[in-house]
Amino acid sequence: MTHTIDSVAALVQRIHIMLAEQSHGQRLVVAIAGAPGAGKSTLAEQVCSLLNRSAEQAAADAGNSPPGLDSAEVSADSSLAGDSDARQHGAETAVGGAATAGDTVEHAAEMAIVVPMDGFHLDNAILNARGQMAVKGSPPTFDINGFVALLHRLSVPDGADVYIPVFDRDADLSRNAAHCVTARHSVIIVEGNYLLLPRKGWKRLAPLFHLSVMLDVPLQTLEERLVQRWLYHGLEPEAARQRALSNDIPNARIVQEESTGAHLYFKSVRQ
Numbered sequence: 110m111t112h113t114i115d116s117v118a119a120l121v122q123r124i125h126i127m128l129a130e131q132s133h134g135q136r137l138v139v140a141i142a143g144a145p146g147a148g149k150s151t152l153a154e155q156v157c158s159l160l161n162r163s164a165e166q167a168a169a170d171a172g173n174s175p176p177g178l179d180s181a182e183v184s185a186d187s188s189l190a191g192d193s194d195a196r197q198h199g200a201e202t203a204v205g206g207a208a209t210a211g212d213t214v215e216h217a218a219e220m221a222i223v224v225p226m227d228g229f230h231l232d233n234a235i236l237n238a239r240g241q242m243a244v245k246g247s248p249p250t251f252d253i254n255g256f257v258a259l260l261h262r263l264s265v266p267d268g269a270d271v272y273i274p275v276f277d278r279d280a281d282l283s284r285n286a287a288h289c290v291t292a293r294h295s296v297i298i299v300e301g302n303y304l305l306l307p308r309k310g311w312k313r314l315a316p317l318f319h320l321s322v323m324l325d326v327p328l329q330t331l332e333e334r335l336v337q338r339w340l341y342h343g344l345e346p347e348a349a350r351q352r353a354l355s356n357d358i359p360n361a362r363i364v365q366e367e368s369t370g371a372h373l374y375f376k377s378v379r380q
Contacts, residue, residue: 113325115376117152120322121159123373124296127320131295136266138297138317141375142304142368143324144361145246146334152324152375153223153300160221160296222294224263226301228274229256230283247360248303253310260299260317268292278342302360305368315370323371331361 114120128137141156143149229252236242241250262271272286290297303311305321315321335357339349 112372113374113376117155117159120152120373120375121156121163124156124160124320125163128295131319134266136264136295136297137319138260138264138299140304140314140318140321141298141300141324142302142321142364142371144326144331144364145302145357146331146338146361147324147326147364149300149302149324150223150225152322153225153298157221157223157296157298161219164220219293221296221298222288222290223298223300224259224273224290225275226251226256226299226304227276228283228287229253229259230276232282244356246302246356248306248308248311248363251303253313257310257313257317260297260314263290263297264317266292302364303368305370306363307367307369320373321371322373322375323368325374325376328358328361328365332358335361 114123124137124139131137139156141149141153230245231241231250231252233242233245236245236250241247244250259271259273269292271290273288273290274283274285275287276283299318304314304318305323306312307315332353335353336346336349339352340346344352
């Protein structure tokens with residue numbers, strides 16, 4: 110049965126409950142899916158930040174030792190649960206984790222990290238050779254096999270560091286081994302457009318998720334955000350609108366019309 114939530118704190122609380130029910134040493138894999146411009150990266154970053162903040166507090170309370178899976182309490186921060194998830198110009202950026210402070214307690218307690226699907230964009234050289242550059246961002250322009258292989262590896266932790274790629278939107282390319290998933294990361298937050306797509310290749314993802322969340326954003330709102338995104342990246346107004354309508358919006362329709370099986374629907378606060 111699918112439920113609807115509209116609070117970041119409520120989602121974090123759900124994750125904490127699920128963590129307490131996990132077997133010792135097992136990772137919790139959470140999927141945050143949605144159309145381009147829906148706010149996936151923003152929500153993933155907020156959830157990651159709150160989880161790491163609560164883990165940091167639990168570690169401090171326990172005398173600087175990392176908490177167990179069931180020891181962290183939800184730390185609700187109104188600045189994260191409210192409208193602050195609206196990014197400048199509506200741009201989503203890849204994020205590989207929310208804790209960046211350098212002291213020992215914070216790094217030892219960090220429990221969550223974001224793994225973005227966008228890291229598996231095919232390179233522009235390949236897309237140009239295949240004549241797919243105009244539809245970059247559509248399902249065939251990702252390395253789905255590599256993405257599935259990575260998530261399988263992350264789902265069964267063996268204590269080894271796992272390096273993951275992230276997408277550099279300014280450079281328009283993926284950067285290999287840009288972030289690191291370590292043994293201390295008990296929550297993997299996967300974010301991307303097509304995580305719940307029942308198409309060939311993509312349908313292998315859903316069984317890997319303990320919890321899946323679909324962002325619910327009206328198509329008109331998506332269009333406005335996507336045009337704004339391309340304006341932010343330097344396109345003229347007409348070119349920005351054409352870019353959004355010719356590729357981004359068709360991809361958004363794929364996500365909205367074909368995605369299936371979400372456990373939760375999240376009402377975006379970026380209205």
